[in-house]
Amino acid sequence: MSDFVAALPMYEWPEMRDEVDGQWARLRDAFRQKGIDAPATIARLNRDLPSVPGGIRDATGKLIAPDPATLPPDELDFHGLWLHPALLLAQTCWGPMELGLAPHVQLIGQPRYDAFEGGQGELYSSALVMRAGEAPAVGSPSDGSPLIPLDILRGKHFAFNSLDSMSGIIALTRDLEALGESLDIFSERSESGGHRASIVAIADGKADVAAIDCQSWAKARRFEPAAEAVTVVGWTRRRKGLPFITARTTPEKIVVALREAVAALA
Incomplete structure (x- = not known):
């Protein structure tokens, strides 16, 4: 039995367990x-x-996450997973990486997003979605530039999956700032807990707009009935997608082998 653990929770919807x-x-x-x-x-x-x-604990002995055995057994604490000393491989998000995770892990590589509209190589973007019929549908810009319809977004209720999500809120925040705007263009902001929940909230009239990463949007179109009532009205700029990481303590020889294997499968 392996002493390592691995997880791929970022894109796992119940319908995709086998995949x-x-x-x-x-x-x-x-x-x-x-x-x-x-x-x-x-x-x-x-x-x-x-x-x-x-x-x-981190390299200095500071406590950075609780013992997983003390957490609700039927849930998954992402930070506890990412920081676990036995972690061989997992996917994370550049939001948490930039917000403090990066010093505690080692980067292994990036998946490719060519199969999804809004993706190219290791870069992905977020689709800005609203209820169908409320704004014209648009495709992803071929050059990966942002397409932010300010007049359409202004005054709307913005739903996001979590505050540390690059695709759900940070990327849009940065694209708005580049235009001299901010999240204040929205009349209201609410945390949904997940991209799928944001799509459902829009379809149900509980929110007006959300930023959904292009792979999650492709999943929604396959599996989530509410996506039929939602359309893409804009796109964020393409950025690096979800990286693969390993524990800070994973030996260098294994890290090199992991990087080679992931790169070969990309």
Whole structure:
């Protein structure tokens, strides 16, 4: 049994469990070919993570996350996963990375987003979505530049998945600032808890607009009925997508092998 843990929770909707398992199987097999003792399956809940008595600590001994065994077993604390000393591989978001996660992990690589409108190579963008019929639908700019319809967005209720999300709020904030504007153009802002929940809130009339990363928007069009009532009215600038990371303490030899394997599968 492997001493490592791995997880791919960022794009795992219930309908995609088998696809995510398949993605991990390809990564796992590539890692094992490099001599890495990758776990057979991915962690999905706090109870799947090894206990860390006394909590997770940084290089100086400072407590940075609780022992997973003390957390609700049927939930998944993302920061506890990302900071876990046994982490072999997981995906995170550049929002948390910029907000303090980066010093505690090692970067492995980036997936590709060519399969999704709004994506190109390791870059992705967010679709700005509203209820269908309230504004003209637009495609993603071919050059990856932002397409922010200020007059349409002004005065609307903005829903976002979480405050540390690059795709859900930080990217749009930066694109607005580049235009001399801010999130204050919205009459109201509310945290939905997830991209899917934001789409549902818009379809239900509980919010007016949200920024949904292009891969999540593609998933919504496949699996979420509420997406049929929503359309794309703008796009954020293309930025780096969700990075793969490993623990700060993962040995350099394994880090090099992980990077080679991920790059080969990209």
